[in-house]
Each structure stands twice: as structure tokens, then as C-alpha cells.
Amino acid sequence: MPITLKEIAEKLNISVTTASKALKDYADVSPKTKAKVKALAKELNYQPNAFAVHLRTKESKTIGVIIPEVVHHFFSNVIRGIISEAEKKGYLVIILQSNESYDMEKKQLELLMKQQVDGVLISLANGTNNFDHIKKAIQQNKPVVMFDKIAKVVNCSKIIINDIDAAYNATKHLIDIGCKKIAHFRGPLLPQNSIDRFIGYKRALEDHDMKYDPSLVYLCECGDNSFEEGKINAQQLHQDFNDVDGIFINTDLVAIGAITAFQELGVNIPNDIAIVGFSNWFMSTVITPSISTIDQPGYAMGQTSFNQLYKEIKAQKYGDYVEPETITLKTELLKRGSTQKTICN
Amino acid sequence: MPITLKEIAEKLNISVTTASKALKDYADVSPKTKAKVKALAKELNYQPNAFAVHLRTKESKTIGVIIPEVVHHFFSNVIRGIISEAEKKGYLVIILQSNESYDMEKKQLELLMKQQVDGVLISLANGTNNFDHIKKAIQQNKPVVMFDKIAKVVNCSKIIINDIDAAYNATKHLIDIGCKKIAHFRGPLLPQNSIDRFIGYKRALEDHDMKYDPSLVYLCECGDNSFEEGKINAQQLHQDFNDVDGIFINTDLVAIGAITAFQELGVNIPNDIAIVGFSNWFMSTVITPSISTIDQPGYAMGQTSFNQLYKEIKAQKYGDYVEPETITLKTELLKRGSTQKTICN
DNA sequence: TTTGAAAACGAAAACGATTTCGATTTAACC
DNA sequence: GGTTAAATCGAAATCGTTTTCGTTTTCAAA
Known part of the structure; x- marks a missing residue:
């Protein structure tokens, strides 16, 4: 049902390659063809198939958030902060709730890894005293940032208050x-x-x-x-x-x-x-x-957490390493x- | 870095096809090979590449939720209900917040469509008095369920109170x-x-x-x-x-x-x-x-909303049509x- | 020993976009 | 006109999995 590049290419009697490159403003496509492709894409309301793009680019523009409790004034403020910043960068936010249980937290982190989110923000459950699941995620090069309820022994960025x-x-x-x-x-x-x-x-x-x-x-x-x-x-x-x-x-x-x-x-x-x-x-x-x-400052903590994660996602995409940071936000x-x-x- | 089917197949000197089928318990794979494949998959901690699976199966096991406000006792309860049910069915939940703004709501729905979530739950912004964006999503065969703040004129399932x-x-x-x-x-x-x-x-x-x-x-x-x-x-x-x-x-x-x-x-x-x-x-x-x-009943509303959406996602996957339902929950x-x-x- | 059906496997075509790299066309210059 | 460089294009590989369909193997029955 949805329009594909192939259909656009066929209608214009060009190759899929050229169509793709036209939309992404490659230098080796003539201005004329670019215009034609873009016009038709717009007319047909073409949307690139997200799954195909993810498969090629290996990123999903989605992050995961694990928090102990959604119905909670502080945490819902954090969520709001995360979502607002994420949206600016074109990222979607998956929320999971651990109910303060280590087992759930572990399962959920594994779920997020499996679904290949680009990064994870996590605030630990009260019950969590083993951090192997988080270390494992970090080991697999998945950017992870902890906020508020953190574990000092895990080597990753942390956003906290004093x-x-x-x-x-x-x-x-x-x-x-x-x-x-x-x-x-x-x-x-x-x-x-x-x-x-x-x-x-x-x-x-x-x-x-x-x-x-x-x-x-x-x-x-x-x-x-x-x-x-x-x-x-x-x-x-x-x-x-x-x-x-x-x-x-x-x-x-x-x-x-x-x-x-x-x-x-x-x-x-x-x-x-x-x-x-x-x-x-x-x-x-x-x-x-x-x-x-x-x-x-829940809202600010959410924003800061996302931005730090974003930095690390970008860095690791281009192969550079960023030293984990611990950012302490002001309280009053x-x-x-x-x-x-x-x-x- | 992550293990692929191809690697498993090579290690066992079988084809990718057989490996794939073994893991999914196809009838035309011998019990012996099944055992071997499964064992190796477990040993290597094989996780199917989610993006590839999505591309093939055309589903992402992810739904989107648009609500006016996250920091809100009622809505955060709804979210909790949604997440809890979704998790049981293996679905992840993307949350977006419209801030009671029609423009944001529209943009966010389009974002969700582009990212190809399997379905959408939405509670309307106060500012929304045009429903074309929602009708358009429904027209494109995306299951949509409205809850709490609904529009009567839109033909989709609705979960409400009286x-x-x-x-x-x-x-x-x-x-x-x-x-x-x-x-x-x-x-x-x-x-x-x-x-x-x-x-x-x-x-x-x-x-x-x-x-x-x-x-x-x-x-x-x-x-x-x-x-x-x-x-x-x-x-x-x-x-x-x-x-x-x-x-x-x-x-x-x-x-x-x-x-x-x-x-x-x-x-x-x-x-x-x-x-x-x-x-x-x-x-x-x-x-x-x-x-x-x-x-x-915020929590129950979240649960009911997801379950209704789930029903419609399943139905449309198998090509059957389900009549939109309006479910009214009890208040006290x-x-x-x-x-x-x-x-x- | 032949025949046939059942069991087990794999090649290859999807899914849809991206990107490399080679091929072709065009334009420009001597 | 011939040579070359620049401008355009497209074939094909790739991402990793799924699934169709044809091929091979096995083994029991005739």
C-alpha cells in the first residue's frame, strides 16, 4: 500500500538508485531529475520505509527509558523532560516501568537490547543490587546513561543531584x-x-x-x-x-x-x-x-539525561569514544x- | 558484532534457511539439526536482528501513545495500564505528549506513522477540533484507538467513561x-x-x-x-x-x-x-x-485501550475487519x- | 531392485532502502 | 574531430531474516 522508491523510479523511468540519491541530494544527480523526483515524492506523500532504513543504517532513532514507577511526580517530570528533548532531535522514547523490581528491570533491559534501541536511560529499581545486566549492555556498545537512582560502580554517564x-x-x-x-x-x-x-x-x-x-x-x-x-x-x-x-x-x-x-x-x-x-x-x-x-529538578534531569545520551549515541556512531560524565544538577x-x-x- | 543467522549456519555447515527454520520449529527440519541449531544459538546468545525481522514481517511490536500531558495523575495511570498490558503481549510503548496542542498532536501522529508503529492510542488535546490527521491514519489501515478525550465523529474504537x-x-x-x-x-x-x-x-x-x-x-x-x-x-x-x-x-x-x-x-x-x-x-x-x-479508572482504561488495540492489530494482520467498539468503563x-x-x- | 512417498535440506527471491563503483553521457578544450 | 574531464546515471551488493518452492535424500513397500 505505501509508496516505495521503486514505484517512484518506475513512474519516472529512472533507477531506484537515482531516485534514492535525488531525495538525499547527492551531487551526482542532475538538478532536473532531483526536482522531478522530489515533486513526485511529495505528490505521492512518499515516506521511506522505516524498517528498511533501520536495517541499512543500523539505527532506529529510538531510545528506551526504564524507570521504577511512572505514576510519580518526580519521574513523570523526568519523562517529560526526556521526551521534549528527544523530540527535538527526532528521537522517539520507549518507556518501561520496573516496579522497583530487579527482575523486571533486567528483563526490560534485555527487551530493549533485542529491539535495538539506539541507547538506554535508566533509573535503578530499589531492589537492584546486581549490575551485570547494565554492564553487559555497555559492553555490547549500547550507550547507557543512568539518572537519579544510579550505581556508582557502573562505568557510564550519570545525571544526579547531590x-x-x-x-x-x-x-x-x-x-x-x-x-x-x-x-x-x-x-x-x-x-x-x-x-x-x-x-x-x-x-x-x-x-x-x-x-x-x-x-x-x-x-x-x-x-x-x-x-x-x-x-x-x-x-x-x-x-x-x-x-x-x-x-x-x-x-x-x-x-x-x-x-x-x-x-x-x-x-x-x-x-x-x-x-x-x-x-x-x-x-x-x-x-x-x-x-x-x-x-x-526532574524536568531538567530528563533533558540533561537525554542530551548526554544523544552525545554518546552520536559519538559511537562515528566511532569515537566519549569519557563517561557525571553531571550534578542543582537543588534548592x-x-x-x-x-x-x-x-x- | 552481534551474531547473525549466517554465522550460525556456517559454523554448523548448514544453510541460513535451515538455521532459520530450525529456530522457528518448522516441520521440515530434523529434530537433530533443530537441537544443534538451538544449542548453538543459545550458546552464542543469538538475538535475531529486530530491524530485519520488522522489514520482513512488516510489524514492529511497538505501539505509539499520544497524550496531552504526562505529568498528570490520571494520564500517568493510563500509561501504566498500557505498559503493563503491552508488556504481556511483547509490545513496547512509545509515549508522546501533545501539550494540549493540536499542531503537536498532528506532528506526532505523523511521526508515529512514519516510524511504522503497529498501532496508535490517542487521547485528544483540548485544542484539537480537526480530526483529519486521525482519519488519515485510519485510512492507511493503521489501527487507532481513542481513550478518554475522544472525538465522536471519528470512526474508531473508543474507551471512555460515561x-x-x-x-x-x-x-x-x-x-x-x-x-x-x-x-x-x-x-x-x-x-x-x-x-x-x-x-x-x-x-x-x-x-x-x-x-x-x-x-x-x-x-x-x-x-x-x-x-x-x-x-x-x-x-x-x-x-x-x-x-x-x-x-x-x-x-x-x-x-x-x-x-x-x-x-x-x-x-x-x-x-x-x-x-x-x-x-x-x-x-x-x-x-x-x-x-x-x-x-x-485510569489504570483500567490503559489496559482496556491496549487490549482493544491489540485485537485490532491482530485482526488486520490476518486481514479480517473488526467493527469499532466503544467501551464504557465504570466510575464510582x-x-x-x-x-x-x-x-x- | 525398482518405485514412490515422505523427510530433510537449500537456493533464491523477497522486504525496501542505501551506497559503492563502474558505465555512460555530456561538455569543453585543443 | 578527437581527447579528456566532468556530469549523470544504474547495476548490483548489502543489511539479516523469512518463506516459497524445488531438489535431494531416506526408507519402506512392492
Whole structure:
């Protein structure tokens, strides 16, 4: 049904070769024939068969993205950033969701390799502690860029924020407003982000002569950063201590859960306990009190990730090697209601 | 670099033909050769060249999805539903975002056609009032399924909810709890959803002997269903009337904006004004008061949409025609804080 | 031993575009 | 007119797989 080069060539009594070259402005086609071919191509609305082009050129103008969770304010912003940049360069974006599962992530990466995308962007699942699947992809010369949830041991470009610094600033903010006993909801054990945010929290305490107390750090049993986790941890903390006056929480969603629980328990936020979250979800601006948080630039991260990947795709196409880069994006502390105490202490 | 059939064939001193057939369990290959080929293929980790397969089979095992906005609770749920079903059938999903713009939507559909995806799922942009691009795709025998934001005049399968009924129920709920003067924030003029929700609102009023008053319907100038829109409309309504005691609002996000504005104005929700939203965003459960709303099954809509598209892709592959279907998914009214009045009137 | 059918294999033509390289035509100059 | 260089063109190989259809081999029945 669709028009092929062959048909165009036949109608004009020229060879397929010439038709092809005419459309691509080769020097060895006369202006006259070029004009004729182009005119007819336009008239018939000729579209080169993508599959044939891919087979010859060995590229598909498509990249794959693997993320833990699509329905997620931060990640959907990243996706938007990726798509917007990719579109500018004529690339399409395949999205896969690992559901924070290592097995799925592995399977999906293999699927992308099989479908021969030109490159892969990946943000690791919480469950991933083996990186052979990624190393294997890199070994097969497939450009791979990791973003946000990365593995330090894998030798590829990485687009991240400085979680340690950001957590440090968040915690310092609590100290600055006068909190004396600061807890931390740190989320799951594994991903580097959790670890780094924990480190930043601890370092801020130590730098300000507040001793670090492991019993003030609440883990997440469920494995995900959920609203429920915030509620449960808040209730637990309420039982354990009555003198905690500040919490640095891993994620805004968890913070919202915590605030909800505290409100039910009659704890006033921020006067009894001040809270700083992380990520700047939209929700944090509209809840009462609004949540002080770290703005995590998802959209920019998506853009930067694609552009880095694009650079590497181009490089490897022309056979040059580019040294993997680690790009750190800026975050910002947003001071809002959950840390604006109205009574002096 | 990657292994090809030819290499396998050479190593085993058989023809490419036999190797290919062995891997696909053709009857005219002896069990012995089959075993040998399969073993070697596994050993060398042979992956068929996807581009070559696509060229031969004329299918790419890839579908395209065009949605107005990725960062959106409902749509990201739809995406998740699509991806999860697609994966089961071995399909990859390309996501494109129209930003509610007709021009982008058109360009993107053309891009997908050029890249020869096997089918397209699309939810229309608010700005789209010309459907030739979609009709053209259908004419070229590309399976297309529309979901949520559809155009009635296009002859293809559609996966929707019954916006009229849902809006009717939402409005009726306000009537049931005793509201006497019910306003409506209807969002942008154009998309069918807005129209239908408005119709449901109006019908509910008329069925319950409450006269419909156009001045109680607030449009959206900005063109999108935003938090800001909710605030502005709420402020305007507060100026215009002091006896409105219920509002049916097009979208939860707008409802949240409205609630925020009302709280700043000292209007009590739900006692002064009861509010019903639409879509059941996660946010609606955690805000105070929690918002009564219509649960819109995004995940199921994604699944259903893909499965319908899959059916049509299969059908057209084998040359049969399937009559376009319109599937209506169930919605549910969720009664929450924003309609639970604590004082009698 | 011949015959015939069934089993096993492979040559070759697709799929549609790209690109190399050789062939032909045209134009230009002496 | 003859020679040469430049301008145009096209045959054919290639990308890797699939599939048709004809060929060879095998083996049991006659």
C-alpha cells in the first residue's frame, strides 16, 4: 500500500538508485531529475520505509527509558523532560516501568537490547543490587546513561543531584530554626539516594554539635516511599519520643503521610514538630501546612539525561569514544509552612 | 558484532534457511539439526536482528501513545495500564505528549506513522477540533484507538467513561445532602468530557426541580484545568454570590485550588459550600478536607485501550475487519470530607 | 531392485532502502 | 574531430531474516 522508491523510479523511468540519491541530494544527480523526483515524492506523500532504513543504517532513532514507577511526580517530570528533548532531535522514547523490581528491570533491559534501541536511560529499581545486566549492555556498545537512582560502580554517564548536600541543607534548616532533636525517615535501605540523604542528615547534625542517635532514624519496611509509611513511622515516633521537634523526611509523599498522622494525633506542625521533605511534589504546595522541601529538578534531569545520551549515541556512531560524565544538577531548599514556627521557644 | 543467522549456519555447515527454520520449529527440519541449531544459538546468545525481522514481517511490536500531558495523575495511570498490558503481549510503548496542542498532536501522529508503529492510542488535546490527521491514519489501515478525550465523529474504537452519568451522580450527591444552589466549574469549552460533565450537571439539576442558571457555570480562560483556575474561579464566585452552597468541579486539581482559595476567604468547606471534584487524584485523599470525587479508572482504561488495540492489530494482520467498539468503563462516586456537613441546615 | 512417498535440506527471491563503483553521457578544450 | 574531464546515471551488493518452492535424500513397500 505505501509508496516505495521503486514505484517512484518506475513512474519516472529512472533507477531506484537515482531516485534514492535525488531525495538525499547527492551531487551526482542532475538538478532536473532531483526536482522531478522530489515533486513526485511529495505528490505521492512518499515516506521511506522505516524498517528498511533501520536495517541499512543500523539505527532506529529510538531510545528506551526504564524507570521504577511512572505514576510519580518526580519521574513523570523526568519523562517529560526526556521526551521534549528527544523530540527535538527526532528521537522517539520507549518507556518501561520496573516496579522497583530487579527482575523486571533486567528483563526490560534485555527487551530493549533485542529491539535495538539506539541507547538506554535508566533509573535503578530499589531492589537492584546486581549490575551485570547494565554492564553487559555497555559492553555490547549500547550507550547507557543512568539518572537519579544510579550505581556508582557502573562505568557510564550519570545525571544526579547531590543528595548529601541537599539533605545536609534540609537538616541544617531544621537546626537553624531551633530544632533540638531531629529525627529522620530514611526510606528503604538500599538505593544510593537513601544512603546519601542519610549521610547528609548525619553530617549536618555532627557539624552542629548535635549527637547522632540511630534510634531517631526510621526505616521503611514496605520497601517503597509511601503515604502509609509516613503514617506508620509518625505513629511509631509519637510513641517512642515526646521531645522530637524536627524531622527530615526522605520524600514529600512520606512527609504528607506523617503530617496526616500527626494531625490525627493532635501534634501541631510545625510548632510541635517541624518537617522538611524532599522532591518538591506539587502536592506539597497545596497541603496545609505546605511542606518545606528540596526542589528536585526532574524536568531538567530528563533533558540533561537525554542530551548526554544523544552525545554518546552520536559519538559511537562515528566511532569515537566519549569519557563517561557525571553531571550534578542543582537543588534548592524551599522554606514553607511546615518549618515556620509561630511560637517562640 | 552481534551474531547473525549466517554465522550460525556456517559454523554448523548448514544453510541460513535451515538455521532459520530450525529456530522457528518448522516441520521440515530434523529434530537433530533443530537441537544443534538451538544449542548453538543459545550458546552464542543469538538475538535475531529486530530491524530485519520488522522489514520482513512488516510489524514492529511497538505501539505509539499520544497524550496531552504526562505529568498528570490520571494520564500517568493510563500509561501504566498500557505498559503493563503491552508488556504481556511483547509490545513496547512509545509515549508522546501533545501539550494540549493540536499542531503537536498532528506532528506526532505523523511521526508515529512514519516510524511504522503497529498501532496508535490517542487521547485528544483540548485544542484539537480537526480530526483529519486521525482519519488519515485510519485510512492507511493503521489501527487507532481513542481513550478518554475522544472525538465522536471519528470512526474508531473508543474507551471512555460515561461523563454525563458521572457528573449527574456527582451533582445529585450535592442535591441529596441538601444543597440548594449549585455552581459548576466546567473547565475549557471544547473537549467532549467538559461538555458531557456539564450536561450531566445540568440534567441533574433539571431532574430535581432546580432551575439551571448559566451564570453559575464558570469557564476556564486559561484553557487547562489548573490549580490557579480553581483559585480564580472560587474568588470570582465568592464575589458574585453569597448563597451558593455546593459546587461540582470538573477536576480534582481545580477543586483543590478552589478549596485553598475558599479557606483563605474564610469560607468553610463543606459547611458553607460543599464540593465534589472529578478524577480521584491521590491528592484528594490527603488534603483537608478530603475531596468527594468521581473515581476515574485510569489504570483500567490503559489496559482496556491496549487490549482493544491489540485485537485490532491482530485482526488486520490476518486481514479480517473488526467493527469499532466503544467501551464504557465504570466510575464510582466517592463520598468524602468535602461533602460531609457537620451542621444541619 | 525398482518405485514412490515422505523427510530433510537449500537456493533464491523477497522486504525496501542505501551506497559503492563502474558505465555512460555530456561538455569543453585543443 | 578527437581527447579528456566532468556530469549523470544504474547495476548490483548489502543489511539479516523469512518463506516459497524445488531438489535431494531416506526408507519402506512392492
